[in-house]
Amino acid sequence: MSLIRSMLVELTGTPEYTEGIGDDVDLAASGIDSGDLVRLVLLIEERTGVEVTAEDMEQLTTIADYERFVAERNAGLPSGGA
Known part of the structure; x- marks a missing residue:
């Protein structure tokens, strides 16, 4: 199960x-x-450290959109901390 899908299960309580x-x-x-x-x-934001702005939210409509967004942002994060 994808990260975003598992978060949705947690939020909705209905797998x-x-x-x-x-x-x-x-x-x-x-x-x-x-x-x-x-x-x-x-x-x-809490679990991945990826910031999602209001502008980002307007573009994120599907599970695939969220998955790509998180993967792309995680790929761009510097290793070794903030």
Whole structure:
């Protein structure tokens, strides 16, 4: 299970629902509410150290978008700390 998908399971408490969402399906259109999306961003920031701005959030609509975003930002982080 992907990092983002596992975070969505944690947030929604419904693995069956979350597993039924395709990687390229718009999360808001699939029934994930805006509060859960904000909580998802907070979890991403907390667990990965990747900052997600409001502008970033406007571009992130699918699980695949979030996965790519985190992977790209982690790839750009300097090793050895802040």
